[in-house]
Amino acid sequence: MDGAVMEGPLFLQSQRFGTKRWRKTWAVLYPASPHGVARLEFFDHKGSGAGGGRGGSRRLDCKVIRLAECVSVAPVAVESPPEPGASAFRLDTAQRSHLLAADAPSSAAWVQTLCRNAFPKGSWALAPAENPPKLSALEMLENSLYSPTWEGHVLF
Numbered sequence: 580m581d582g583a584v585m586e587g588p589l590f591l592q593s594q595r596f597g598t599k600r601w602r603k604t605w606a607v608l609y610p611a612s613p614h615g616v617a618r619l620e621f622f623d624h625k626g627s628g629a630g631g632g633r634g635g636s637r638r639l640d641c642k643v644i645r646l647a648e649c650v651s652v653a654p655v656a657v658e659s660p661p662e663p664g665a666s667a668f669r670l671d672t673a674q675r676s677h678l679l680a681a682d683a684p685s686s687a688a689w690v691q692t693l694c695r696n697a698f699p700k701g702s703w704a705l706a707p708a709e710n711p712p713k714l715s716a717l718e719m720l721e722n723s724l725y726s727p728t729w730e731g732h733v734l735f
Contacts, residue, residue, distance in 0.1 A: 584608045586606060590661040649672055652670050667679065
């Protein structure tokens, strides 16, 4: 069995009948390995007693997001966070968008760890907010859509 890179409580926003509400879940982030794909698993639980972890709770449901399907992960501002001091972030896949939240330090750690595992070829040091990168400073990194090895070659 693969070891988790990160785990802990996360709030997941759900919408039913036009009403948005935050639901507390236990999240586990697994890296890619020979035994499985990189993924984020959510467990619904009731009665998270003294431990607060998934071990002392009865698992009711499991939701899995494959990180290979991830398009972006970024912090977002929300009007009504689930708890005072909580920060939200959005995880977008090609199929849907997931709004998640945790306390501010945990939220930043989740975003950075998710980015490292979803986009392994990128550089994921958090940039200071005072010095956002300029568009001219951005570089196109080599990936499956872009490869500099084709530059200068003429195809007939």
